[in-house]
Amino acid sequence: MSNVQDIQLKKAPPGLEGSGFFATKLEQAIGLARANSIWPLPFATSCCGIEFMATMASNYDLARFGSERLSFSPRQADLLMVMGTIAKKMGPVVKQVYLQMAEPRWVIAVGACASSGGIFDTYSVLQGIDKVVPVDVYVPGCPPRPEQIIDGIIKIQELIKNESLRRRNSIKYKELLASYGIQ
Numbered sequence: 001m002s003n004v005q006d007i008q009l010k011k012a013p014p015g016l017e018g019s020g021f022f023a024t025k026l027e028q029a030i031g032l033a034r035a036n037s038i039w040p041l042p043f044a045t046s047c048c049g050i051e052f053m054a055t056m057a058s059n060y061d062l063a064r065f066g067s068e069r070l071s072f073s074p075r076q077a078d079l080l081m082v083m084g085t086i087a088k089k090m091g092p093v094v095k096q097v098y099l100q101m102a103e104p105r106w107v108i109a110v111g112a113c114a115s116s117g118g119i120f121d122t123y124s125v126l127q128g129i130d131k132v133v134p135v136d137v138y139v140p141g142c143p144p145r146p147e148q149i150i151d152g153i154i155k156i157q158e159l160i161k162n163e164s165l166r167r168r169n170s171i172k173y174k175e176l177l178a179s180y181g182i183q
């Protein structure tokens with residue numbers, strides 16, 4: 001029942017008692033379906049990727065959150081998970097992968113390196129993937145534990161459930177993309 005908290009059980013109108021029905025908004029129903037069937041694309045370049053492998057394995061079992069279907073094709077993914085140190089030369093690759101994903105798409109920066117460059121405050125390392133793509137959730141840690149990665153997925157699920165269907169066509173969203181040079 002916890003997965004359908006947004007759907008309110010209404011009392012049947014007089015004369016229809018016993019039949020029962022659910023009332024919800026289309027937007028909420030779509031958000032609920034999307035949030036529980038995320039197809040992540042793991043973009044792992046170093047140590048944080050190992051923690052993601054643990055997150056997928058039986059002890060932590062990301063399948064419990066509907067995200068067990070990994071996609072290594074951006075065309076079939078809706079969540080880009082960047083894990084590891086991203087060299088400046090890799091920045092355009094991350095952006096290209098993001099561009100190849102269809103809307104709606106979301107991004108998680110997993111770990112200190114993907115979020116801010118981490119300990120690598122140096123000329124060759126991108127100081128956070130939000131320099132090249134918009135990021136929805138940042139997961140702290142070096143590396144983050146699997147519980148933290150799962151927490152990041154849950155935060156993304158909350159965002160998806162509460163996102164308006166009109167957001168992707170809004171001027172604000174287009175301005176956000178334009179600030180990254182994405183038309």
Ligand code: SF4
Pocket residue numbers: 046047048049083084085111112113114118141142143144
């Ligand atoms: S945040 Fe730490 S564990 Fe993750 S990729 Fe960077 S150095 Fe490795």
